[in-house]
Amino acid sequence: MSGDKKIPDREDVLSTVIESMYSTRILNNSHRGDVAEALVMMALGDEWNFVGLGWHPWDLQYGSGSNRIRIQVKNIALRQIWGKTKSPTLVFGWKSNPPSYFERDNPGVKIEDEGYFCELFVFCLHLESDKENADQVDPRQWKFLVIPAKDLKSKRKSMVLSKALDKWTPVKWTGLEEKIETVANKL
Incomplete structure (x- = not known):
């Protein structure tokens, strides 16, 4: 082994991580969440702040104080690394108290x-189940449900996808910003 190897710089490390974790068409669950958050951030633009690093109770925020709007970004994919999702379910994550570290x-x-700790949920839905056609990094393959937390029964933890699709209409990425603005204005 040679000790003359060049130490990689920050860009080398980022490039290697991106290539190894995000270049496949079917993503690991945790990496798919990063893609979902990025898709929503890219749709909303610079007025929204990404605050979701680590275990923050919400991912995106507009404004501050009592005028803030908080979004939790969640995702569902019908195709997983290990196969097809058998029963796609939206998980809302009602909590009986704030995180101890908050x-x-x-x-x-x-x-x-207690609560959902957000005003809106944005569920990113990747509904392509065919392994050959699925590309979870392609924004055109995603649909988005914008769900106001106030529309949910108190303490509701989950809902099967088919029931959610009966209640809320998904939009494509190109309509996501407008949909979030429309729903947020009714809060």
Whole structure:
């Protein structure tokens, strides 16, 4: 082994991570979540802030204080690395209390005593189940459900996808920003 190897720079590391984790057509669950968040951020533009690093209770935020709008981005894919999803389900994640670390990491930021900790859910739906056609990095293959938290029964943790599709109409990426604005204006 040679000790003369060049130490990779930041760009080399990023390039290797992106190539190894995001270049396949079917993504690992955790990496697919990153893609879903990126798709929503790219649709919304610079007025929205990404705050979801780590285990933050919401992912995107517009404004601050009592005028803020918080979005949790979730995703469902019919095709997984291990095969097809048998029963696609939206998981809302009702919590009986805020995360124990929230005040430490967000001093002075108000949060509910319990709840969903967001005003909106954006569920990114990748509904292509055919392994040969699925490409989970292609924005054209995604649809998006924008669900106001106030539309959900208190403490609801999940809902099967078919029932959600009966209640809310998905939009394509090109209509996502307008849909979020329309729903947010009714909050």
